Amino acid sequence: MIENDIFxxxxxxxxRAIFEKLAGGGMNASALREGMEISQPAMSQxxxxxxxxxxxxxxxxxxxxxxxxxxxxxxxxxxxLAKYRAYWPQRIEALKVLLxxxxx
Amino acid sequence: MIENDIFxxxxxxxxRAIFEKLAGGGMNASALREGMEISQPAMSQxxxxxxxxxxxxxxxxxxxxxxxxxxxxxxxxxxxLAKYRAYWPQRIEALKVLLxxxxx
DNA sequence: GAATCGCATAAGTGTATGCTTATCTGTTAT
DNA sequence: ATAACAGATAAGCATACACTTATGCGATTC
Numbered sequence: 001m002i003e004n005d006i007f008x009x010x011x012x013x014x015x016r017a018i019f020e021k022l023a024g025g026g027m028n029a030s031a032l033r034e035g036m037e038i039s040q041p042a043m044s045q046x047x048x049x050x051x052x053x054x055x056x057x058x059x060x061x062x063x064x065x066x067x068x069x070x071x072x073x074x075x076x077x078x079x080x081l082a083k084y085r086a087y088w089p090q091r092i093e094a095l096k097v098l099l100x101x102x103x104x
Numbered sequence: 105m106i107e108n109d110i111f112x113x114x115x116x117x118x119x120r121a122i123f124e125k126l127a128g129g130g131m132n133a134s135a136l137r138e139g140m141e142i143s144q145p146a147m148s149q150x151x152x153x154x155x156x157x158x159x160x161x162x163x164x165x166x167x168x169x170x171x172x173x174x175x176x177x178x179x180x181x182x183x184x185l186a187k188y189r190a191y192w193p194q195r196i197e198a199l200k201v202l203l204x205x206x207x208x
Numbered sequence: 209g210a211a212t213c214g215c216a217t218a219a220g221t222g223t224a225t226g227c228t229t230a231t232c233t234g235t236t237a238t
Numbered sequence: 239a240t241a242a243c244a245g246a247t248a249a250g251c252a253t254a255c256a257c258t259t260a261t262g263c264g265a266t267t268c
Contacts, residue, residue, distance in 0.1 A: 004115075007111060007115045011114075011115035020187070040214085040215070041217080041260095044216055044217085045217090045256075063213065063265040064213095069191050081185065084178055087127070087178055133244075134244065134245085145227085145228075145229085146226075149227085149247090151245095167244050168235095169245065
């Protein structure tokens with residue numbers, strides 16, 4: 001189940017940090033490591049998990065591999081969230097902000 | 105970190121199923137177990153995890169405990185998702201549906 | 209063409225996690 | 239009161255997971 005891959009991928013704080021960093025702009029794996037105190041294999045493994053969850057996509061560029069956010073994964077979370085829209089009216093004010101942001 | 109609790113809670117398919125069931129209407133733990141092939145202690149433990157993630161809240165009713173969805177947890181996921189709104193324009197069509205649903 | 213670089217993969221290890229069985233607490237019913 | 243019931247908690251266990259070190263593999267650089 002793809003939904004499972006996504007939530008499992010995001011359950012790790014290091015992976016969320018990596019994802020967040022990539023959301024600020026795509027870069028290669030070495031650049032991602034800067035200031036993150038994480039070994040090269042660990043980074044590679046995390047990126048693999050994020051990739052198979054469709055949260056990140058890669059593109060070979062010579063001997064570098066460029067990574068960037070894959071919106072597909074985010075869209076699936078949004079879909080999951082939408083299933084529970086019945087519970088939103090109670091917090092409609094907080095949500096209005098989200099809606100405006102998204103609808104820009 | 106609360107955000108961590110939420111994603112960790114949702115990383116388990118059984119807990120997502122429990123949450124989904126509760127989203128259809130609050131009920132007590134025994135009722136939740138019906139048709140779910142899960143032991144009583146396992147259900148109790150899952151509910152505890154969902155509870156500490158603010159995805160679910162409980163209310164004692166005599167010797168039963170009524171459980172229901174807690175919108176707070178959902179709101180936090182929405183907030184997390186909103187951070188990546190920069191990636192939404194690429195899928196704005198799919199998102200429009202979500203927006204309409206939420207803004208009802 | 210040999211060394212280096214960017215990254216992936218393999219294998220091993222400690223810890224976290226989800227389950228089980230057993231037991232305990234608190235509430236209702238007899 | 240005591241038995242039955244709803245649910246929580248404890249302890250143990252098997253598996254999953256995130257990390258480590260070591261090595262492999264292409265691509266570049268010298």
